[in-house]
Amino acid sequence: MTVLVAYASAPEGREALTEGIKEAHRRKSDLLIVNIGRGHHDLDAQELQELEGQLTEAGLALTIESSILADPGDAVIQIAQDRGVEVIVIGLRHRSMVGKLILGSTVQRILLDATCPVLAVRADKL
């Protein structure tokens, strides 16, 4: 079984990754990172290596995957369905009502469309 982390190079993406690693250890599941940031800013190689080492120690595997779908929400859900993912971990940030109305919200789409449990974590804690 696998834990899917929707990663982006922003506070909410970081938070999702930290929580995703915890979740993987807790569930004894492999970790799958899907990059949803605009542009191609992946995690840097050193950090990935450290993370992989840490996971292998616990007997877990790390994979990074991308999808041909342009929309990040669709991409996350497609990969989650395809891999039979156990749980999706996403990070959120406060969004105003108007902001969501006009610009839409990827997180909302993932929450509504996902066919597996979703763990949502907030970056801007109290």
Added chain:
Amino acid sequence: MLDSAMAALASLADPSLLIMLLIGTVAGLIMGLIPGLGGTGAVAILLPITFGMEPPQALALLIGALAVVHTSDTVSAVLLGAPGSASASVTMLDGYSMAKKGQAARALTLAFLSSMAGGIIGAVGLTLAIPLARPLVLSFASPELFMLTVLGVSLAAVLSRGNIIKGVSAGLLGLILGMVGTSPTTAEERFTFGSLFLGDGLSLVAVALGIFGLAEIASRASQRRGQKQIITLGGGWGQGIREWLTHWTHVIRGALIGIWAGVLPGVGATAGTWMAYGQAVATAKDKRQFGKGDPRGIVGPESANNSVEAGDLIPTLLFGIPGGVPSAMLLGMLLTYGIQPGPSIITEHLDLMYLIVWSFAIASVLGALLCFLSVKQLAKLTKVPFAILAAGLVAVMLLGSFQEGGQLGDLWIMIILGVFGWLLKSTGFPRAPFLIGFVLAIPLERYYFLTDSLYEGFDWMARPGVLVFLAILILPMIWAFIKFIRTRRKTNLDDGHRDEQPEDDEAPLKNSTWSLTASGIFFVAFAAALISSASFSPEARLVPQLVSTGGLIFSGFLLFIEIRRRLRDRTPKAGETLAEEADGIRGTQPAKAGWTLDAKFALKTFLWMTGFLALTAAFGYLIAVTIFIPAFLLIVARARLKVAIIYTGVLYVALLALPSLLPIDLPQGWLNTLV
């Protein structure tokens, strides 16, 4: 209304119209197969043939071709994984995956049927738009029409893919180029440098074929090898039909998205199909199969890319602002017949409107039918290497652009603009706003002066219609600005649905010396226009000065960005991290592209075209063809000798026969005038 519609249908029973529609459909299907031509190439190549015809025949021919270009472009996308046009690359995602599983026939059935339905729904949309927009259009006076032309150019610039500043610069330069020739208000010559030939303005066909056609040939002529894979159509025809019937909602949704994308200026078939694909994915519950052969991934986009062309016609015919590049040329054609799109076409030429609708619908059905019947032959055609096609295409395009004015000068302009178009394409400038600006330059100026002479000061600004258009003009800009700020702050991660196409490799020379040169050319051109317009009379001066000042501001900004980027690259430390970052972004992206292989090849191709034109000028067209074609085939395309001889022979005979079949003149050389 119904009377005119039925009368138009009855008129299509006229054999000459039916034959033209059939010829147009077949030509459109063939041109859809040739990579890079698409609707733009189809209309630009067929347009010269129509110069001697009556408007109904000409429209039947052009609409027939335009309606089916996106039906056949699927074939190579599905069978070879090499799309015939940019919009077919969406179909490739799922269609090619299906073909790899041995179900090419299933994918093609879905695609052809959806294309047909998309065309028919598009035609229905066009029909419904006529009575809906009629009262609105009839209430327009010159201030609204002026605002519409401004809106046409600026929306095309803002909505085109890529950088907005680049889009606006391209649109403004198109406007300036459109003003070459006699001023519509004072009848004085502008930007002609005393040349009589430029006094008539630049020929639309030459500009369109140069910016799009020749540029496309130059950037693709390096493809010497055709696809060698063995193609199997496989089974699944019946399954395709059944699936198509179960996904009918996707067909309709795709078509509606296509119409909407068509109505918006500058949003063409490519963006429309990606929107339709994104929509199909977003509404699907089980997304696993997308990209691996999901029928819904074919049905929606295929239906959309045909209805886009019908949607394009809605603003073109009703408001006189083209929704896309092919319809910009159609608009130019209508103007040469003295048919003014906009209010007058609704009142005076309603029959032509309905003729267009019927032609579109009939051609869509006919196109799909022909595709089903001839899919095996079409598949073979897609195996011909592009370099071999390029030789004939150059000959045909040069001949085509000669027809409008019968002057060799048009051909030289076409090649110069071809080089410019290639530069724009490779450095990521959108070309659609350029051509739309070119077509709308004269109407824009005319409506402005009408408005200015009919209203006191800025009174016209207070008309409700004008205010609405102003709002439509400003909102996308505010929108773009908000998005820009959010991107900079990286607060846009959660901003909802993104269905834009993935970053493509269409602009390989972006951020290089080339794009710096391109920005420089823009800046110099606007500066030159501003300086030379100072000598015009105040009335002829106003609009060119406004446009070139705006152009200077935008292109100056572009130049500033390019120079700053270069300076940053040069400082070694920052340069290193940037280069690393670039490597991380895309392994192969050249940090500083100088003379890349493609650039060399493209410029070589342009030299070949120049050589061909010089031969034509010296010895006449027929002799030039017999020298150019075999030479190009043997040296550039590296074809076999037998191919070259047969190719040249067939083309020569066809060219000899052509003038007696169609109203076409072959360019005469300097030698012919002596004899």
